[in-house]
Amino acid sequence: MSEAERASGDVTSSKSKPVTAAEENFGVRARNISIGYTIRGRSEPFVAVAEATFDVRPSEMVCIVGPSGCGKSTVLSAVAGLMPVRSGSLAVNGRPVTGPAADRAVVFQKASLLPWMTVEDNAAYGLRSYGTAKSVARERAHELLAIVGLSNFAKSYPYQLSGGMQQRTNLARALAADPKLLLFDEPFASLDAQQREMLQAELMRIWADTDKAGLFITHQIDEAVLLGNRVLVSTKGPASHITNAIEIDLPWPRTRNTRLHPDFNGYVEHIWSLLAAEQV
Numbered sequence: 001m002s003e004a005e006r007a008s009g010d011v012t013s014s015k016s017k018p019v020t021a022a023e024e025n026f027g028v029r030a031r032n033i034s035i036g037y038t039i040r041g042r043s044e045p046f047v048a049v050a051e052a053t054f055d056v057r058p059s060e061m062v063c064i065v066g067p068s069g070c071g072k073s074t075v076l077s078a079v080a081g082l083m084p085v086r087s088g089s090l091a092v093n094g095r096p097v098t099g100p101a102a103d104r105a106v107v108f109q110k111a112s113l114l115p116w117m118t119v120e121d122n123a124a125y126g127l128r129s130y131g132t133a134k135s136v137a138r139e140r141a142h143e144l145l146a147i148v149g150l151s152n153f154a155k156s157y158p159y160q161l162s163g164g165m166q167q168r169t170n171l172a173r174a175l176a177a178d179p180k181l182l183l184f185d186e187p188f189a190s191l192d193a194q195q196r197e198m199l200q201a202e203l204m205r206i207w208a209d210t211d212k213a214g215l216f217i218t219h220q221i222d223e224a225v226l227l228g229n230r231v232l233v234s235t236k237g238p239a240s241h242i243t244n245a246i247e248i249d250l251p252w253p254r255t256r257n258t259r260l261h262p263d264f265n266g267y268v269e270h271i272w273s274l275l276a277a278e279q280v
C-alpha cells in the first residue's frame, strides 16, 4: 500500500452515516502538498510541510496530532485558503482551494470575538458578512446559541463571559453560516480541564447530528481519540508529512463515557508510541 493510500485510509467511517470512497467529493483531499514560508533575506523558502497526503471524507471528523512546530497550523491555514500550497493538490468540497470561502469555517485557539459586539451579534457576524439580512442572521444566531447553551447570554458582551463561554460563542459563529467543513486549531487548549471536557461533550453532541466534515488539530492524544473518526499522525518538522492514519473504531455517538471504553486507552497508547518514536 502506498503512503498516499495509507494516509487516506480505505476503511468505511464508523460515524453513524456510512461514508464510502464512491462519494465523489471529499471534505478535504490533499495530495503531496508542500507549504512553505518566505523568509526575509533568504532566497529559499522555509519548507514547513512537504509531500503531505490525507483525506477528510464528508461527515468525518479527522484529528491531526504531531510534535510542536511540525506544521499542523500551517496545514489548517492552507485548507482554510489562508496560505497557498507550493506544490501538490489541495481540494475542499470537490473544488481546488484558491482562497477562503463560505463552505468552511475556522475555530482558533483564541476565541477572537469582536469586543464591541454582543454575543448574538458575534454569532451572527459571519452570516452578516456574507450578506444575510440582519433579522435572518440574528434568528439563526439564536438557534446556534441555544445549541451551544448560551441563550441567556445573547445580550452579553465577550468580556462578561468565561473563556469556555467565549469559545462556545466562537463555535456558534462558525456553525451559523452552515459550512460543510469546520476547521479547528486547538480550540480548547487554553481552557481548564473541566471547561475543556464540557466543550468536548458539546462538540460531540453537535457532531452526532450533523453531516459536516471536520479537521481538528490538538496536542492532546486523548482528545483526538475521543473526537476523531480517524487520527492523522505527523512527523516532526521541517518538511513534515503524515505517516499514519489511525481509524478510531469506537461507537458513535461519542460521550464522556467513551473514555471508559475498553479500547480507548489502547488507541491512546498506540498513537503515543508513534509520536514518541517521532521525537527521537
Ligand SMILES: Nc1ncnc2c1ncn2[C@@H]1O[C@H](COP(=O)(O)OP(=O)(O)OP(=O)(O)O)[C@@H](O)[C@H]1O
Pocket (backbone or CB within 6 Å): 037, 038, 046, 048, 066, 067, 068, 069, 070, 071, 072, 073, 074, 075, 237, 238
Ligand atoms: N509566519 C511564519 N514565518 C516563518 N515560519 C513560520 C511562520 N509560521 C510558522 N512558521 C514555521 O513553520 C513551522 C510550522 O509551524 P506551525 O505553526 O504550523 O506548527 P504547529 O504544528 O501548528 O505547532 P504548534 O503545535 O506549536 O502549534 C514551524 O517551524 C514554524 O516556525
Ligand SMILES: [Mg+2]
Pocket (backbone or CB within 6 Å): 072, 073, 074
Ligand atoms: Mg499550531
